[in-house]
Amino acid sequence: MSISLRSHAGPLSSRADDRTSYIDVDIEEEHGMSRFFRNHRGKLAITALVALALATGVGLGPHLGFTASARTPLWSERTVDVAAAPAVGPNWVELVSKLKPAVVNVSTKRMEARPHMRSPFGSGDPFDQFFREFGDQPRRSVRSMGSGFVINANGHILTNNHVVDGTTEIMVKLSDGRELSAKVVGRDPKTDLALLKVDATGLPTIALGDSSELKVGEPVMAIGNPFGLEQTVTTGIVSATGRVIGQGPYDDFVQTDASINPGNSGGPLINARGQAIGINAAIFSQTGGSVGIGFAIPSNLAKTVVTQLADTGHVSRGWLGVSIQSLTPELAKGFGLTETMGALVGSVTDDSPAMKAGIKAGDIITEFDGHKLARSEALPRLVAETPAGREVPVTVLRDGKTVKLTAKVAKLDEPDQKVASDASEKGKLGVAVEPVTPAVARELGLKETRGVVVRRVEDGGRAANAGIRSGDVILEVDRQPVKDVAALKRIVDKHPNGTPLLLLLQREDGTMYVAV
Structure with missing residues (x-):
């Protein structure tokens, strides 16, 4: 299954x-x-x-x-x-x-x-967009x-x-x-x-x-x-x-x-x-x-x-920079092997620790830092447990031969997620946001990777009171483009207290301005 x-x-x-x-x-x-x-x-x-x-x-x-x-x-x-x-x-x-x-x-x-209001005339009605945006x-x-x-x-x-x-x-x-x-x-x-x-x-x-x-x-x-x-x-x-x-x-x-x-x-x-x-x-x-x-x-x-x-x-997690897959009996046979132990390298990220160590697509990693790999799922855990900067021995099978390599594990870059919490006098929005990565863009059906996406809206905060929702994408603040989370924080922190922030949001297929 x-x-x-x-x-x-x-x-x-x-x-x-x-x-x-x-x-x-x-x-x-x-x-x-x-x-x-x-x-x-x-x-x-x-x-x-x-x-x-x-x-x-x-x-x-x-x-x-x-x-x-x-x-x-x-x-x-x-x-x-x-x-x-x-x-x-x-x-x-x-x-x-x-x-x-x-x-x-x-x-x-x-x-x-609560569920969004829908037009009583059906989804094809021209008023349906109005109900979706303003009928919450x-x-x-x-x-x-x-x-x-x-x-x-x-x-x-x-x-x-x-x-x-x-x-x-x-x-x-x-x-x-x-x-x-x-x-x-x-x-x-x-x-x-x-x-x-x-x-x-x-x-x-x-x-x-x-x-x-x-x-x-x-x-x-x-x-x-x-x-x-x-x-x-x-x-x-x-x-x-x-x-x-x-x-x-x-x-x-x-x-x-x-x-x-x-x-x-x-x-x-x-x-x-x-x-x-x-x-x-x-x-x-x-x-x-x-x-x-x-x-x-x-x-x-x-x-x-x-x-x-x-x-x-x-x-914090270690990063090697390889895409791996399980070695099935069919794949093992194709590589001339009788066992399915190890992790098959599908691709290697450019300029990654794996590439620098000489690991190539098609290699079968059989041992990492002294740990033999009975199955591919063990490798991500072992890599992640390795402190960034540490050099570890890696054994691979390549064209039927055993090759000994050394990889210097790097730090895995996690998606940045910050919370501008509390509708305080410092101008914080009261939202949790993250960058619009290609994966997030695919998830939300976005054509571009601009701005930051709202993942959570704090109850009672300025964003909530302005009608901002989870899933909205913040494109601009005070007519300044928001490239990432750090840019959002910088613009918000510099905004004068006591005056509203002007946000340009993308919601579904359209954009709209909101004063917060």
Whole structure:
């Protein structure tokens, strides 16, 4: 089966209009799965919100639970001492009593535009464009729920990026009943992870285990808030490791048959030693509910991501500059090989580390930095985990011969995304924007790559009050062209306080001026 998920940023869409509700409530709704999951017979459903994107590279910092700014551990790897169970198997009862207090309910609020008004005379009517541009209904507040768990006593909480993406408010409910406002320390859409912080100390925690030690068949336990049912516990086994399900470039999921449902997203998958070895993220389902096929992000990946999020608020990744593909039996035969191990290089980017190292299209990368590649999917993760500037050995097969090369890994340039938040006296717009790259232009059906596209509009901000929407492209500000995010910020920052900004927007097939 081939699973393909549409998105502007990757296989899973994070746009609010792709989120659909599984609970028919007025404005209270579970962050649901995209329309793809609901309308197809074999469905991969994300369990609270949706997110993730594709790039070539996860560079992820040190493999220790310490941040660069503070030498205190960000997480621990301790095991939980429990008495021997009366029967064979883990003592889940005691583990639950010790670990459940560290699992939290993550409640979010986001603003969602109501469906656009349409002309009563049909889409071909000349007034239809008027209704689309000026007939918007008021935006509504939508609340959603997910899960998370505390990883240190100082209030750091690990959850999924899709639980908090696009939200205007995040509240965390602790096991003792307290509800605290949480701030986003950092989030990483490519791995669907986010790190939150609440103003509290002495909280119960769950340690992060070593997911590389997982064995298929070993028992695991999931704790979360499915459908808003707080601190629900389910058990099962590890069904598989290293699953690639088409969610992103770093797919390496732990599969489990422990019941995971909408609302479980961000909750821990726990081993018999009381350690979180995964962060529940997605399910495969025909109905939207659990059918015994759930997926969790491995804890070792989470460790490398949250370390950087705690330090800098974002993740830096290594870049090699190759386009790769799997070596199928047919391709292997064509290359005169009997095995399908390695990553086949389809193309090499000009002036990239790969080109400088001598890697060529048609090479089969069999080893990177001492790691043998059993399959092509392993290469993006290995490259991404490599710090920029480091030289690594690369082994390739070329015309049946083994060639040893050395590549100096560069830093992956991530799309710039900045938020001019808060309708303050400094003239900020209250929007999240990103450049109109060729990929974004294709997604939006644009003919040019001018300007910056609005990805999120902050409720109550100047942009929202002026009617600016997600998907609008800002072409000019104060009659000055906006080439990129930096240009937008520079023009806005220089604008005099107390006077309106004049924006030229592209919306669908037309342009319009807006005073903000």
